[in-house]
Amino acid sequence: MKKQLITASLLLSAATSFGGGYQLNLQGVRQMAMGGTGxxxxxxxxxxxxxxxxxxRLKGIQMYGSMAFIMPSTAYGNRENSGVTSSNERTASQTFTxxxxxxxGRIAEDSRFGLGLGIYTPFGAGMKWDDNWLGKYIVQSVDLQTVFFQPTVSYRASEWLSVGAGFVFAAGSVDFRQAMPIHGNLGADIDDGQAHLHGNATGVGFNIGAQMKVHDDLQFGLTYRSQVNMDVEGGSAKFTVPTSLKDSFPSTKFDARMPLPGVVSAGVGWRPLEHLTLQLDLNYTGWNSYDSLRFDFAQTTTSLHNVRAPRHYRNTLTTRVGLSYRISxxxxIMGGAAYDPTPVTNGFVSPDLPDADRVVLTCGLTVKPVRGLTIMAAFEGSNGVKRNGSYDFGGFSGVYKSTAAVPAIGLYYNF
Known part of the structure; x- marks a missing residue:
C-alpha cells in the first residue's frame, strides 16, 4: 500500500501545478499596474x-510585447505540537519570465471590424525545495509552462456596443520531481529513490467578450474565457529505485487530463476627471471543475496503479481595483490592488501548491517618448496570508507563508 501512495502523491502534485497559485494575471503591463483590471x-x-x-475600438493597428519577472518565495514550518522534528524550510530563489x-486593431480607419492575434502565458511558474527537505516525499521541484495562441475577430455593432471572440489553442509542459521512501544500501536520506514526471499537454478553448461604451467617460465590459482541458498523451514517468524494485516501478508512459478553469469577468471604467480613470473588475473562476484527477499508465504493476483521486476545489471571486492618472x-502613472481568495480547500494544502488567500498591490507608469510608441513598466507585490494546512492524502501538514515580487516591462507601437 505504501508503494501505491508514493505514485499517487506524485501525480496529484503534478496536476495541482495547474491550480490557483499558478493562474497569472499579467497579460498587460498597464492592466497589471492597475490591479489586473482591464x-x-x-x-x-x-x-x-x-x-x-x-x-x-482600437485606433489603428498596434504591435505589443511585454515580459514579467516572477520571483516567488514560500516558507514552511511544522505545525505546533505536530510530533515531528522541528523544521523550517524555504524554497530556492527562482525567476520565471x-x-x-x-x-x-481595426482593419481600416472607418471599419467596424477588428482583427488580432494574441500569444500569452496565463498559467506558469514553479517551485524548488531542497532535495532533502522534510516534505521531499511529496515534492522536490515542479515547473510549469503554458502558452496560449488566440486569433481574434471583433465587430463594432453600434456606437455603444462592440463584441469579439477568439479561438484558443494551448500548449504546455510540466516537470515534477519527488523523492521516494525506497533506498539502497546507504540508507534513507542518502540514496532515496526518486520519481520524475514529465509531460507535454495541449488543449483548446475560446475567449468571448462584449464592450459597452455608454459615454466617452463611462465604459463596461463582460467576458468569458472558457475552460481549457490540457491533455497529456504519452507523458514520461521514470523511477530511480534499487534494482530489486525496478519491476515494481518500471519507466512507462501515462495519459492524463488537467482542466484549466473558465473565468467570467465583469468590469467598469469611469473617468470622473479629464486626467483620471478608475476601474473595477470582478473575476469569477470556476475551480469546481477540478473535482478529481485521473492518470492512466501504459504499464501497471502490483505497486504502480492508475490514479483516481478527488480534488475538492471551490469557485472563487477575485476583486480588482485600479486607477490611471495622466500627468502630461x-x-x-497607475496603481491598483486585488484580493484573490484561494480555491484550495482544507485537507488539500500540499507543499507543491500551498496556496492561500492573497492581497496584491500594484503600481506602474507609461511614457510616450515619440509619436506612436509607448513604453510601460509595472510592479506587483503579492502577499499570501499565513496558512496552517494539511495534505490529508499524503499525511503531511504545516504552516506556509508565500510572497512574490513581479516587475514587468513592455512596449507597444501604434501604426
Missing part, C-alpha cells in the same frame, strides 16, 4: 486577452 477599457492591443470585444505578444501627454 475588462471594460480597451487601452491597447492586450485587450485581445482582457476583452476581445474591445479590439474593434512569462511573456505576451499581441498584434491587432507623455507620462501617466
Amino acid at each position: 475588462t471594460a477599457w480597451p487601452w491597447d492591443a492586450s485587450t485581445i486577452f482582457y476583452n476581445p470585444g474591445g479590439v474593434a 512569462p511573456f505576451n505578444f499581441y498584434i491587432g 501627454s507623455v507620462v501617466s
Whole structure:
C-alpha cells in the first residue's frame, strides 16, 4: 500500500501545478499596474486577452510585447505540537519570465471590424525545495509552462456596443520531481529513490467578450474565457529505485487530463476627471471543475496503479481595483490592488501548491517618448496570508507563508 501512495502523491502534485497559485494575471503591463483590471477599457492591443470585444475600438493597428519577472518565495514550518522534528524550510530563489505578444486593431480607419492575434502565458511558474527537505516525499521541484495562441475577430455593432471572440489553442509542459521512501544500501536520506514526471499537454478553448461604451467617460465590459482541458498523451514517468524494485516501478508512459478553469469577468471604467480613470473588475473562476484527477499508465504493476483521486476545489471571486492618472501627454502613472481568495480547500494544502488567500498591490507608469510608441513598466507585490494546512492524502501538514515580487516591462507601437 505504501508503494501505491508514493505514485499517487506524485501525480496529484503534478496536476495541482495547474491550480490557483499558478493562474497569472499579467497579460498587460498597464492592466497589471492597475490591479489586473482591464475588462471594460480597451487601452491597447492586450485587450485581445482582457476583452476581445474591445479590439474593434482600437485606433489603428498596434504591435505589443511585454515580459514579467516572477520571483516567488514560500516558507514552511511544522505545525505546533505536530510530533515531528522541528523544521523550517524555504524554497530556492527562482525567476520565471512569462511573456505576451499581441498584434491587432481595426482593419481600416472607418471599419467596424477588428482583427488580432494574441500569444500569452496565463498559467506558469514553479517551485524548488531542497532535495532533502522534510516534505521531499511529496515534492522536490515542479515547473510549469503554458502558452496560449488566440486569433481574434471583433465587430463594432453600434456606437455603444462592440463584441469579439477568439479561438484558443494551448500548449504546455510540466516537470515534477519527488523523492521516494525506497533506498539502497546507504540508507534513507542518502540514496532515496526518486520519481520524475514529465509531460507535454495541449488543449483548446475560446475567449468571448462584449464592450459597452455608454459615454466617452463611462465604459463596461463582460467576458468569458472558457475552460481549457490540457491533455497529456504519452507523458514520461521514470523511477530511480534499487534494482530489486525496478519491476515494481518500471519507466512507462501515462495519459492524463488537467482542466484549466473558465473565468467570467465583469468590469467598469469611469473617468470622473479629464486626467483620471478608475476601474473595477470582478473575476469569477470556476475551480469546481477540478473535482478529481485521473492518470492512466501504459504499464501497471502490483505497486504502480492508475490514479483516481478527488480534488475538492471551490469557485472563487477575485476583486480588482485600479486607477490611471495622466500627468502630461507623455507620462501617466497607475496603481491598483486585488484580493484573490484561494480555491484550495482544507485537507488539500500540499507543499507543491500551498496556496492561500492573497492581497496584491500594484503600481506602474507609461511614457510616450515619440509619436506612436509607448513604453510601460509595472510592479506587483503579492502577499499570501499565513496558512496552517494539511495534505490529508499524503499525511503531511504545516504552516506556509508565500510572497512574490513581479516587475514587468513592455512596449507597444501604434501604426
